[in-house]
Amino acid sequence: MVAPILIKFKAALARTEEGLRRTCSTLRRRQTKLVSAQTNFNNIRAILNELRQAGEKLWSRFNGGKEGALWYYGRLLTSLAAASASSRWSRRSIAC
Numbered sequence: 001m002v003a004p005i006l007i008k009f010k011a012a013l014a015r016t017e018e019g020l021r022r023t024c025s026t027l028r029r030r031q032t033k034l035v036s037a038q039t040n041f042n043n044i045r046a047i048l049n050e051l052r053q054a055g056e057k058l059w060s061r062f063n064g065g066k067e068g069a070l071w072y073y074g075r076l077l078t079s080l081a082a083a084s085a086s087s088r089w090s091r092r093s094i095a096c
Helices: 002-061 065-086
Strands: none
Touching: 002 065
16 A cells, blocks of 8 residues: 555656756756856946947957947847747746
C-alpha cells in the first residue's frame, strides 16, 4: 500500500525537479540579458557625458562614426524592447 504512494511521490518529485531546472535555466538567460542591458546602458550614459564635454569630435573614436554608433545602439534598444515584451518576467525569487 505504501509502495504505490512512494512511487507516485517520486514521480511527482522528479517532475518538479525538472521544472525547477528549466526555470533556473530560463532565469540565468534572463540574468545574462539584464547584465548586457545594464552594461550597454552604462556605455550609453558614458557616451552622452563625453558628448557633452567633447562635442561632435567624440564620434571619431567609433569605427562607424556617429552614424554607426547610433545605428548600433538603436538596434540594441529595439532588440531589448522586443525581448522584454515577449518574455514573462516573474517577481518570484528562485535560488538556482
